[in-house]
Amino acid sequence: MSTDDSDPTLDANIAREVRNVRIDDEMEQSYIDYAMSVIVGRALPDARDGLKPVQRRILYSMHDMGVTSNSGHRKSSNVVGEVMGNYHPHGDQSIYDALARMAQDFSLRYPLVDGQGNFGSVDGDPPAAMRYTEARMDSLAEELLADIEEDTVDFTANYDDRLTEPDVLPAKVPNLLLNGASGIAVGMSTNIPPHNLREIVDATIHLIDNPDCSVSDLIVGPDGEGYVKGPDFPTGANIVGRQGIHEAYESGRGKLRVRAEIDTEDRERGGDRIVVTELPYQENKARRIERIADDVNEGKIEGIADIRDESDRNGVRVVIDLKRGANTEVVKNQLLESHLERTFSVLSLALVDDQPRVLNLKQLLEQYVDHRREVVRRRSQYRLDEAQDRAHILEGRLQALENAEAVVDLIRNSDDRDDAKAGLREEFGLSTEQAAHIVRMQLGSLTSMEVGEVESEYADVQATIERLETILGDESELLSVIKDELREMRETYGDDRRTSIIEDTGSVTREDLIPEEDTVVVLTEEDYIKRMPISEFSPQNRGGKGIIGVRPKEGDRVSAVFQANTHDYLLVFTNRGQVYRLKTYEIPEMSRTARGTNVVNVIDLDSDEEVTAVVDVDDVEDEEGYLAMATEDGYVKRTELSAFENVHSGGIRATRLEEGDRLVDVEVTDGEMDIVIGTRRGMTIRFDETEARSMGRSARGVNGIKLDDDDRVAGLVTARKDDDRDLLTVTRNGYGKRTSLSEYRSQSRYGKGLVDIKTNERNGEACSLSAVGETDGLVIMSESGQIMRTSVDELSRQGRNTMGVTVMRLDEGDWVASVDVTDTDD
Structure with missing residues (x-):
């Protein structure tokens, strides 16, 4: 329209309708309006009747329709249609989901809808379509609507002003605490657990009689005084400890540890079985069983032979059969740690005068009492x-x-x-x-x-x-x-409690249930690992053949053996310079003839990684010491122990390696020791450890010994200046000798060193160096899997540059793989 011919009055009216608004202010106000509509109109319950708008509208519609507990069931689709057409102009599925939840006896402690048909299950199965199910009000729901025609509550117009609906229900029972509530609004959420009706009623009556009482007066304490023991979940189970309960009731926020109910039974064919009869609230049973099975298949949980779901309409029964010889308490504890205990976070957020507020237990009951006071007053009038x-x-x-x-x-x-x-x-x-x-x-x-x-x-x-x-x-x-x-x-x-409150005796770790014993740990080149009690291997005289300790698969060979206590922390070093940390008991215990489990089930090794050194951290007395490392190409490095305090599951770098080099050995020092490096060709060098200054984990190190072209480092030993121990050298062909460490004079780093042992055709190359005392023991293992225990005093002391004697008798084609020194008591 042309402005020249326009009516001035019309232009003035148009101008009055135009407002200049900052877009950020408009966006802020619009978002606040949207957030409040979600908070008040959908997501959060009212503190008075404990219902969200959709729940209140469902019950009021059923009341209007006469679908009470004394009438016949009505198709759910009929109820949903009435609610959507008259009061709740949103999707029919959201209405049906709310109706179905009010009918689920595993979701609500006191269901408000009496459902007929499939309304879902604890396995996560969804309800059948609304055209197949039927519903009517439960008798308790009628108590929420009792006296509503007697001007007890305010009514407001529905969305199209045809009808009116109640702002809140009269609620003869404190439904918010009885059935709890959960919901996510914009920027806030609520999660209120359900409770036992008898306890909540008794607490409410006490509050009416004693309005100045404290929250702690309402809670059952250690002396048994009080009224509310804690939440009472429809699925039962156990709440561990009372501290979380008290925090949640005092502040409106808290965390509860909810643990499944577990029994132990004897199997007819021997062994035990673990039976789960109650699951934590809102736990998906089928998914939980599936995840337990996955952990069993992946080796994270050991000792389980079979899992069956024998649940029926009478209740939950998940049967877990254990293998013969499995430690029942260990398996039970693993299940609790990973699967059968969960945290329920309490956040008692509800609407008070259409404003969201976090309320403690007393405030929740006060809101209900104030509401009932108004209802009874208006009803009486x-x-x-x-x-x-x-x-x-x-x-x-x-x-x-x-x-x-x-x-x-x-x-x-x-x-x-x-x-x-x-x-x-x-x-x-x-x-x-x-x-x-x-x-x-x-x-x-x-x-x-x-x-x-x-x-x-x-x-x-x-x-x-x-x-x-x-x-x-x-x-x-x-x-x-x-x-x-x-x-x-x-x-x-009123009915009895379903959820028990059990005392928190502290977290029982798997370690608490593992007996302390000395074990032998075996690794193979193809990354199989296992542990065995060291007591299975009786000591033998020098030159013995030993007994079978592992049966590697064809083409595989033993790469390392070491002794450790089941409770020891181990730092595991690999050829690629990585270090991992684990407890000895995390290595599966197996029989002598077993191959072992793949090491990836214990530590996260790459395909081309193999373990070359293990340090028992529990043997280290000085936490301010160092780790001395030697590589195959003759490099040596010291790094402070503190750099290895936080080794995560994926491992960390211990040293940087040149291309083609390998980390071969690691020993502990205290900063005032000598380092002794031995080579495959029988050469040995000894020097003060301070000649290899302390470096970070990412450093390569310095030259430790000058190698011939065809020589490589075999091992590393640390010794004190006046050490009265011997240097034990063992060759691949099973020969060895011990020589006093005093015969290896200290010299400068990066020399050729002295001849230690003759590596001729009989002896073969040197493969192991150890510092030993007169009363130490030895565990020697061959590549084919033979293990022999003997004592150091079985080997006579000899000088340097000698042939040595037979330490272990080997079959043709077999070689010594590893030697470990054990304590005197072993």
């Missing part, structure tokens, strides 16, 4: 008004009965009803309502019996008026009514 109206009618009726003949004559002589009413008002001083009632009376009501009934009714109405006026005029009487109704609810709907 409504009933008083009705009683007074009825008393007024009865007074007029009694007056008419006293003057029956005159009243009959007046009505008979009147021209019409209106004339009769006017005459009655003028002649007997009756009100309009009284006159209208008398005109409608039948002649049969003038009998003496009828007169007695009217007088009796009038007396009852007067008593009712007096009682209601007392309730409205005396706060204690009003509260007494609330308490009496609560006691009635407790007697009608």
